[in-house]
Amino acid sequence: MLLGAAILFVLVMGLFVLTLFRPGFGSGVSIKGWIVAGGLLLPIPVLVALNFYALFQGERLLPGDVASAYRIEAHARQWQWEFRYLDEPGAPSTVDVLHIPAGLPIEVVATSEDVIHSFWVPRLGGKIDATPGHAARIRIEADRPGIFGGVCAEYCGTGHSRMRFRVEAHEGPDFRSLVERGFEQ
Amino acid sequence: MIVLGKETKALAMLLSGFLLWAGAFLLIYFTQATGCSLGWQEIEVFGPLSLQRGALIVLYLLACGMHLGLIYAFGRSDTRAESAFAHQTGRALAFAALAASLFCFAGILWLTAC
Numbered sequence: 459m460l461l462g463a464a465i466l467f468v469l470v471m472g473l474f475v476l477t478l479f480r481p482g483f484g485s486g487v488s489i490k491g492w493i494v495a496g497g498l499l500l501p502i503p504v505l506v507a508l509n510f511y512a513l514f515q516g517e518r519l520l521p522g523d524v525a526s527a528y529r530i531e532a533h534a535r536q537w538q539w540e541f542r543y544l545d546e547p548g549a550p551s552t553v554d555v556l557h558i559p560a561g562l563p564i565e566v567v568a569t570s571e572d573v574i575h576s577f578w579v580p581r582l583g584g585k586i587d588a589t590p591g592h593a594a595r596i597r598i599e600a601d602r603p604g605i606f607g608g609v610c611a612e613y614c615g616t617g618h619s620r621m622r623f624r625v626e627a628h629e630g631p632d633f634r635s636l637v638e639r640g641f642e643q
Numbered sequence: 644m645i646v647l648g649k650e651t652k653a654l655a656m657l658l659s660g661f662l663l664w665a666g667a668f669l670l671i672y673f674t675q676a677t678g679c680s681l682g683w684q685e686i687e688v689f690g691p692l693s694l695q696r697g698a699l700i701v702l703y704l705l706a707c708g709m710h711l712g713l714i715y716a717f718g719r720s721d722t723r724a725e726s727a728f729a730h731q732t733g734r735a736l737a738f739a740a741l742a743a744s745l746f747c748f749a750g751i752l753w754l755t756a757c
């Protein structure tokens with residue numbers, strides 16, 4: 459993605475610099491030719507490719523086979539996240555820290571108490587709005603244990619920028635014992 | 644029938660194609676969200692075709708039909724009576740808007756509905 463953007467940037471800036479320092483450059487191509495090439499032939503394939511890439515990525519983020527995924531509710535309010543472990547009856551909820559088992563698809567059910575928030579952990583996948591009255595679902599997965607930063611990605615009031623959280627992915631057995639300890643570390 | 648001034652008519656010709664696209668976008672988006680909320684994706688109406696996808700396909704075809712109708716109207720209207728530029732450009736935009744609708748809304752045919 460970055461490489462593609464760099465190539466396009468260099469191409470456009472290169473053409474721009476050439477027109478500055480080499481008078482008459484580009485006059486071999488008609489004005490209409492430039493418009494068709496630069497305005498249609500160049501951007502349309504790029505945008506179409508990006509569009510399909512985004513759509514396929516979007517399909518991958520959907521809950522899919524719901525039965526097999528580990529379910530967690532991300533309940534948002536101004537201005538914190540409360541994570542409820544739906545598959546762990548009796549386990550306490552955690553605030554601004556989400557514990558997950560690594561290597562397992564996690565279905566996050568995003569809900570909100572007040573205004574629209576958005577659940578987003580950039581390293582683990584896409585984001586989903588948490589809308590009052592709705593339960594929006596998204597799938598995330600951490601390939602290996604680690605700590606991943608998350609933010610509220612929808613402006614939700616004066617505390618929005620502080621509405622951060624972190625996801626801690628643990629090895630299966632570690633996660634199990636953490637749940638049994640009631641998330642006391 | 645409303646009689647439009649020459650300038651208003653020229654403006655209407657320029658805007659018509661993509662206003663139609665925007666209207667179709669709103670209607671399809673509205674139906675998608677409402678259908679999901681009402682659980683239409685679970686109701687099968689025609690073999691494996693759900694009510695949700697069926698409704699969206701009907702809207703998709705309706706939108707394409709209206710685009711074609713607009714293009715037809717441009718073909719029939721008298722070019723000499725109006726600004727030739729507005730007519731020509733409006734007609735080109737009507738084709739572009741049809742292409743935009745065909746492409747943008749095609750996702751309803753194959754993407755997960757909800």
Ligand SMILES: [Cu+2]
Binds near residue numbers: 534537574575612621
């Ligand atoms: Cu928020």
